[in-house]
Amino acid sequence: MSIQNIDIIHHSHTDFGFTDHPLYARRLQKEYVGQGLKLAMEDPDFYWTAETALPAADWWESAAECDRDLLITALRTGKMDICGMAFNTTAFHTPEEWNRILKWLPRELTERWRPSSIMQNDVNGMPRAALTRALDQGMNALWIGPNTYNALPPCATPSAFYWEMPDGRRMFVWLNSGYCDGYFLFNENWRIGPVPAASDLRYRLPGPGDIWKADEESVLSAHKRCVETIKLLEGNSGENMEQSRDGFTQNKIYGGYPYERLLVSVTNNYRIDNDPPFGPIADFVRKWRELGLKPEIRMTTATEAMRCLEEENKDKIPVKKGEWVDWWANGTVSAPVELAAGKKAAVNLKAVEMLAKNRLEKGQNAGEQDNVGMSKKLCADYQDALEQLCMFHEHTYGSWQSVASPFSVDTRMMTAEKNIFAYRALALSENLTADYLRDRKITGEVCLINPNKYPVSTWIRFPYHCLRGTYCGVEDLRSHKKYPFIMEEGPSNFKRPEAESHLSRENVSKTFSDCVPGQIGRFWADNLKPFEEREYRLISGEEDIACKQVAGPPLEIELDHRHWPTRVCREGAVVVEGEFGSFLSCRPKGFAPRWVLKDIFLEDDERQRARMREQALEIITAKAEDAVITEDNEYTVTYRQEFSHPSLEWGLRELILYKQENRASLNIKFNRKPSFDPEVFYLAFQSPVHTIPVFCNADLPYLPGAGQLPGSCMDYYATDGFAWYEQDGHSWLWNGRDTSLTALGKPHVSERVSKMPEHPERLLSMIFDNTWDTNFVCNSYGIMEFCYEVLADGGFQTDELPDVVQTVNKEPILIINK
Incomplete structure (x- = not known):
């Protein structure tokens, strides 16, 4: 047996949802940080890793100064660890979102302690764009525990490799075999039946003697199971053995593990996800040590475990390159309308940011109070919208029973809470753009703004009734070219339909007309240059709007x-x-x-x-x-x-x-x-x-x-x-x-x-x-x-x-x- 040491990393797997309503799950995770800190400081054999940064940020914001000092002590002495990613993610974040996700901890905390590693669990891919930004922040190790439910790991698990980024920098990666693999290394599955909510008083948390039993007989039995599983990890047999797949997520156990140190991940086994620290693991570790069992085991943090494994095996660790494409990305497109809303919000945020930076670079922001071209209020609004968008792409979409019981209250409330992030981001981004431009006091009867780095020619549509008068087109005040309005059918709200032709097939409620002629106007915008603000004059019906037709090369169709x-x-x-x-x-x-x-x-x-x-x-x-x-x-x-x-x-x-x-x-x-x-x-x-x-x-x-x-x-x-x-x-x-x-x-x-x-x-x-x-x-x-x-x-x-x-x-x- 080549495995001589086993490092146990105890954490709570972060799901904002799945087991409990997202708001309550977030509250639970915040509490677990305090519980983990207390156990770590009271028990010399107990160590705790905060899998993600957002719960730690929540805890810090409301903690007393003495508790904050205690956390810093625990972090600096290695008794606790906070990993640097805000939460477990999907693959749809924009660069702006990744920047925010990797800087979620409060400034007061990062000034005293900075994360050096990331933990991502229950996901099946990781964009390199995230890791390049993590490296920028001094995070050089990634612990990732894929859930192979309807997915595959990119190579045998567990394993380690250096992941080389496009710029040549490397991230050390521990590819774990699942985020609760450590429990099944020593124990049979304890969780049975449905996933109970934290509020369900018919179920109770496991206590001493339920799991991780520390009496001699139980520890010797756990040792036997551990040794048999190690044979599978190191060899290539075991097809008919119960341990060939773990007891919960059914992650396959591969052979060929080459290192003397094995890292495993442990959650509480009550619900696996969103569960509190389990202190009696330390009793199990002490009894194992007392019995002199091999391999040696210890509790430690994710950062320390990865540091040791890397230090011991630098010359043996392979280097890999390429994008890690996410298997579970297909889940998000089960809600295509919400995904589209989130994408539109991201586009809006990028546009207003580019407009503000462009004006700042041109020195046109007199009176602004920051260095990004927006007022403090607008910067706060921008961050609010960005955080909503980040939360929409957190990896947990809804309840564990969303498909099995789609009409249940549990399913409905979690889906509603998830989707609201996309809609909030969209609403906030739209109002942010409007507020920014209102602050700019744009003049002119009609103005078109291209908020992008490339020119554009396109049709501009608008509700005709927003004009306070009767007009038939616009005149470009620079070129003096005139563009007629082309009128289209559109909605006529709060009016009784006058004919069947006034109701489209999309008008499923048949309440207000949506196909009334002359409701929508449009005109052609020709070659708007990057960041151009083009002014137009409205043309009344009495003016000649004829303009020279420009003939281009014909389309071959x-x-x-x-x-x-x-x-x-x-x-x-x-x-x-x-x-x-x-x-x-x-x-x-x-x-x-x-x-x-x-x-x-x-x-x-x-x-x-x-x-x-x-x-x-x-x-x-x-x-x-x-x-x-x-x-x-x-x-x-x-x-x-x-x-x-x-x-x-x-x-x-x-x-x-x-x-x-x-x-x-x-x-x-x-x-x-x-x-x-x-x-x-x-x-x-x-x-x-x-x-x-x-x-x-x-x-x-x-x-x-x-x-x-x-x-x-x-x-x-x-x-x-x-x-x-x-x-x-x-x-x-x-x-x-x-x-x-x-x-x-x-x-x-x-x-x-x-x-x-x-x-x-x-x-x-x-x-x-x-x-x-x-x-x-x-x-x-x-x-x-x-x-x-x-x-x-x-x-x-x-x-x-x-x-x-x-x-x-x-x-x-x-x-x-x-």
Whole structure:
């Protein structure tokens, strides 16, 4: 037996939800920091690690000064540890969110003590963008305990490696075999039945003698179990042994463990998640030591354990590179409307930040009270919105019974609390932008502001009744070019409908008209430069608004048999080629279909797994109707097409082709029928540049396949929402504004892809997935909308892409003062 030492790291796994309402779970976690501190200072063998920083920040804010001093003493002497990430995360954070998440501890605390490590548990991926920022903050070690429920670790667990970042810096990684693996190393499973809420008085916390029994017989029995499990860790046998998978999360035990020191993670076994420190573990450790058992065990902190393992094995630890793509990213798209709201909030926050910094750089912020171009009040509002957005992407979506009991109060209240973070972030970001611009006192009858680093030309829409008068267009006060208003149907609120034609099919309540002519106006904004504030004059109906038509090179458009464009070229640049927004779904057949998917995923034999997929999965492509041209003018031509699918009440897609740019926009809207059956929705696109795309996560680019950690998820990719194809002087930038999950080639539901598919130029935007079986949303339904843009041969460089995409996502801001 080569393992000589076992380090036990005791912590509480942080879920803001799952077991209890998120507000109460946060309160519990705050209390656990104080409890862990008390136990650590009273018992010489007890050590406690705060898995995440947010509970420690909450505790610090309300703690007495003497208790704060005690915490600093515990941290400096190694009796306690606070890991530096605010909470366990998903893969959808923006760079601004990551910056906030890694600086969550109060300044007064970090001035006296700084975290040097991160702990992430119950997640199945980790963006490098987060770790580069962690390294900037002096955090150089990552403890990560993947939950392999419907997921796979990138390599055998437990193991250690150096993870090399794009800039050459390295993060030491301890890849744990689960966040409660230490309990099952010594004990059989104690938790049985459902997950009790903390308020449920029918269940009680375990006490001395329930778990971690410290009498001689129990410790000797635990030793026997430990030795048998170590044989499995070091060898390659044990297929028929109970310990070949742990007792709760069923994480597989791999062989070949090479080190003399083993690190394990221990939570309380009451509910596993959101549970308090368990002091009697120290009694177990003392009895083990008293009996002289081998290997030696001790309680310690995550930082100290990783430091020791790294120091002892520096020459043996392999180096790995690449993005660690998250398996559990698919859960978030079970709530596509909320995900889209969060993405829009992030775009708004980025825009107002860029506007403020641009004015600051130009010295136009006289009277501002800070160094970021915003007043103290607006800075506080910005941070509030950013924190709400961060919390939306915390890894716990809802109750453990969200799918099993979707109508339960527990499910409803946790889902509501989770979703409110996205909606709060959106509302706060919109009002932040308005407040910032009101403070600026923008003048002019009409003003358009481009809050981005790249120029933009687009249609500007507005409710016509916001004008206090009758006008037919605007005049650009710089160029003196006039742009007429084009009138569209729109809502007429608080009025009784006068005709059936005044009610769209989206108007499901049939209360107020939403298709009344002349309610929406729009005009063309031509080449708004970066950060430009362009003023216009409103034109009354008596003025001549005729303007010179600008003829550009004609679009070359090929149509399919339903008159939908399948190839669009402009001056040799291919904008559209093949599929462009085809709707398809993948769903399992059979009894208890989520178990069908799980059985497929757990099948290790690749050929058998392929046979199971072929028999059990059904792919259905939507049926398209004839497309029609709804508008053809100087600037754009618009195609509209209805489509039908068994899972939808109706579907509609609208394609806008730009006549003066190598650009196309696609808007897809559909109404999903209520259904709790698992299925995945995709929109398929074909890149005219036939190569593997570059993806980005938090502005850090990576190449799927070759550019990711071997063994990480290739069934789909968590991204910033865009893909970049470039080869032989041609490029194609595809961007999805409302979602961030993408597959390549074909649907890969439960496939466990291990190599790049044959046709990576086929891109599948994964817009909905309710196949998850525990704590995500079981039945999102109703009207959903998704918007896409493509730019061909734009001449961009890879490092420019985040700002180009921000420009595409954030339309010019319209201010009307008359």
